[in-house]
Amino acid sequence: MNWLSISSNAFIIAFFLYCFSFIGFCIAIGGRRWSNRDVEAHKKRWARIGFVLAILGWVSHLVFFFTRWKGGGHIPTSNMYEFMTFLGMAIMFAFIVVYLIYRTALLGAFATPLVVIIIAYASVFPSEVQPLIPALNSIWLKVHVTTAAAGEAFFAVSFAAALVQLLRVVDFSSKEKSAVRQQRGVEWVLIFIIVIIGFLVSVFGFRAGGYSAEFRQENFEIDQQGQELDSVQSVKYDLPPIVAPYNSETVHMTSFLGMEQPLFEAPSWMNGVNAGRKLNTVIWSIISGAILYGIARLIARKPLAAVIHPHLDGIDPEDLDEISYRAIAIGFPVFTLGALIFAMIWAQIAWSRFWGWDPKEVWALITWLFYSAYLHLRLSRGWQGTKSAWLAVIGFIVVLFTLIGVNLVIAGLHSYAGV
Template identity: 30%
Template sequence: MPVNETLSVYSDLCYAAALAVFMLGLLLHAAEYGFTRKPKQRAATPAAGVAAGGVATLDRPEEDSPGGAVGPGVRDRRPLAARLGRMGVALTVLAAVLQLASLVLRGLATSRIPWGNMYEYIAALCLAAVVAWLVVLRRHPVREIAVFVLLPVVILYFVAGTFLYAEAAPLVPSLRSYWIIIHVSAAIVGSGILLVSGMGAVAYLIKSAHERRPERFRNLGAKLPDLVALDRLAYRTAVFAFPILTFGIICGAIWAEAAWGRFWGWDPKETVAFISWVVYAGYLHARATTGWRGVPAAWINVIGFATVVFNLFFVNLVVAGLHSYAGVG
């Protein structure tokens, strides 16, 4: 079917608008992080520790006082940081809506699923990552790591829209199968959620390094959530993404048997996908059976996400294989 050029243009405009809004949201989250005060601890003093009637009280720092009250003459920047953070979240939601509109318009323009090349695949992956992050944010107070999540999203989004951009066109013949809906969508959703998990693990490593040696990452690590919250974020998102990743690999094998007459041929993309699966399986198995957590587990999570990124770019764009025709699969 011919491509609807009008819808294609509107799709590109929504994409560009989404990129601009994503960048603005990232800047607001960075500003929130900059204005957030580092937590302080003060020892109780005899003068402040004894109240009327001889009852001992703790001398709490001003930034920990109820309602955010601070002493006279001290400017309270926490409300500003909170407002910036909420604005950043609102803009992230707006950018996600624009990106969804871009994908829908691309699909309508080409009368097909809008993830038939690297440009569309990365755009959909970024949308999955942002939606996963927004869901996490509803359940866990970890807005401090928004910069860690949105920075790779913005980078991927920019690279896809500039260096990997492809004109709207019908699918190449080798991709005209209903399996592209099932297999590739599972890869998109799984990889997007793993991006959130990987960035949570990176934040965990930074926070852990800062707690062991406070002079390391002094301005970055002190403002991050506690290690328990970061570990929980990285682990639970990986638990959710792993079955989706497994389902995607199984569907890919079924599609390979239908297209090439074999379920598995150790094609470069298949091999690296299997390596990613093994790394995440090891990570989840160690956590579930032996309670292995902390820095070693976080490093395994980061290595797993690194293999996903390697598979996305190096295998698709550099290595020749059966999956090289469109950079997806």
């Protein structure tokens, strides 16, 4: 039996079921305004449809996970594609748990697109099953990665609830300084999400168009004996190269909008053979995100947060505050076990030390300290409402940087995850 083929098909089915689930929740929230029938009956019916589709998508996602495990011979969490797909599955599980407790359809309208974005982001990376490197060939890979991802999944649900809370309570008609700061802050969070979507649009768009470019980069390194080593490596681009690798020459480059050569070269201090390509990806993400945001603003003719705000009337912000807090309260001890305790045990086994100041370790600690501060301020200082919501939103942005920025930008022992 071709387990990997079954896994691939199950992944596609899960993706579309999540998309349909999102549509169901949106109809439950927004479509009720167009319904001539009983509003509450309409909301419950479509919320139930959205939730059932979410469960079916999660079951299909489970099939993907276990059939890939069977076909690949090891738990599928060893590279960026596998980890991000697992994180998406964990977020959906966390959402299902929270939804069964609170029955809030609005949370589904924000949590399901987050899952869709994350697994779409996973699809950017190579999906081939790769053999485990020696450091990963341990049972602690299973317990460390899965529990860390489970904790982060509840942080994601908290982020969704907190963002909805801010969209609900911020006064977008006020001109006071404090209100304007809140308005701009919420808008920037939406822009951040749109930039991630812009990244996906850029990558999949140029891949569909068959775009490619290749450079030959010459690197000079100093070995332990102080001798200079010269190496030549090939760097391939899937996006038009606005930025070329440092100290490189063009092997071939497909013309795009009359651009026959890169506009400039990456600075010399950006180390790593893929540094220029990563900077180029960041630039294209910002460009695509700015275009998408500009189109949305032209259509809406006002800030996007102000467009969403009126559709949240009738939502109790205290319920959202409670959901956000409870999700963190569940996720924090799980994250502590997975990202710190189990990670240190694995580090001792793999690298003979519990702690080594690797960038991923440092940012995992920063994430843990941030959510520790959140719980302290919440429980000891009585920070609730808007203050608590902002902490939950910022906390998940820290999580995303730990997952994406550290893996793909900062070199370290965890850099294998970005290959």
